Amino acid sequence: MARTSHAAAEGNPGMWRREAGTVVRRALALPERAAASGAITACSHIPRVPTEWAPHSHPSHELVWVRGGTVTSRVQDRVFTVSEGYGLWMPAGVVHGGRTTAGAKFHDAFFAPDRTPFAFGEPRTIAMTPLLESLLAHLARTDLDDAARARAESVVFDVLQPSEQQFTLRLPPGDGRIDAITEALLADPADPRSLEEWARALGISDRTITRAFRQATGLSFAQWRQLLRVHRALALLSEGFDVMTVSEELGYAQPSSFIAAFRRVMGTTPGNVRNPVSPVHNS
Template sequence: MTCRASAVPPGADAPFAIIAESHVSGVPTEWEPHTHPLHELVWVRGGTLVSRVADRVFTVSEGQGLWMPAGVVHGGRLTAGVAFHDAFFAPERTPVAFDGPTAIEMTPLLESLLTHLVRTDLDAAARARAESVVFDVLLPSERQLALQLPGDARIDVIAETLLEDPSDPRSLEEWARALGTSDRTITRAFRHSTGLSFAQWRQALRVHRALTLLSEGFDVQTVALLLGYAQTSTFIAAFRRVMGTTPGAFSRTSAEGPEGGASVAVGPSGAPGVRNAVSAVSNS
């Protein structure tokens, strides 16, 4: 794992609304918490990016991007061999706005336009035309892959432990004994802070981690084992409930890699998603 400071690319002080760039990371890469004076949109091909922003964890995979407003502190971790793309937007020249970090639907049109803007030989008129279309098609995804962290001192140790090791098998009752509290208190704390029960929150977290493991090439059975599932079929059902697709289908999409075809969104349009992964798990 390598750590590096994230920098605004050359040309960010030019009279453009959008500055785009891309590269392929040969090793896992981690960015320490930082901010930008510009809005940032990141997306990946052939892997995943995980970003922690205050009390939320975002997982960015094929077909989705993450919009980070200017001034928001964020860090990130990128899997190896991923084509990493980002675009910076000058706030004073950007006519769209989102309420905080937001998952963006990376349609083939939007991705093509932003790739087009990587070019340095565009004249001002051509660049302005492309930028105006970007703003027209820059839309939030129906699937917001954000995992809400509790932010509650009574249960933060549970959340942080599971973030480090999602396969931790301890039950609600075992956690209650370890913390010297009641399982009812833990359940209420999770419900109040995340909208989920303890079991539902752990399931959503495991699906988040599964996205990274699958994109790194682990097979479905191995991922199920690493995440603490006794039965692979149970993992497949949980993954499908959250993502709207099977882990095998997700793996095939990720396996296309940086040289694959047009960007393909994971799951069908309207698939439940994680803050609405959250709703999907809650209603099951």
């Protein structure tokens, strides 16, 4: 596949980079069956182009997951990137925006709050086990009677669990000392400027930048940039770009450096993410 173009990407201030050709929708509509007798309403579709949903909320809890792509969601100062093998739980009423890559099979399930016997108060990454996916696919059928639906829902409630690791990027919330850095890196994660170069450009000390990043995100500048690049890498790999191309796109001098950085964050290699043998559950 051809290398992606930074010039072709449309900037989206305060968000992650928006690819050319992205369709922006106001909100993800609840299925017509959402008012049915069951507690869970599931559906799926395949966006043909990169699709973004403007900030919105739902009266129901929402679980989204994808096959053959990634879904990214922005909730206040956090960005969640979810690849194959994982889902994202969004509590009812939480305002969020979302984006999915072109051609990904996008799955969605809505949970009626008054009939869901648990509650995650915050967005959570969910381990999408084969059993959980099969149950939700079963619940997407339109021919289930109430008893069969209730049996399947009770098992979903038993097996739906958060992932051990929550893959989240925290964005510095409007810190004038480092806003220019975060905006530049969100627009272009491959920006090669070092901590010292940024300090000279902004007329502040590198210690000030380091302190600001740690106060806002809990990470150093280098750690935050590495995590941002891995978020971006997941989307590129899911779109079929090879490891060498992704490495170049993200500004690494050698693919081996990219592979090592990716493994440190994800616990697996980018090649395993690009060509998974089975869902990965150890990010």
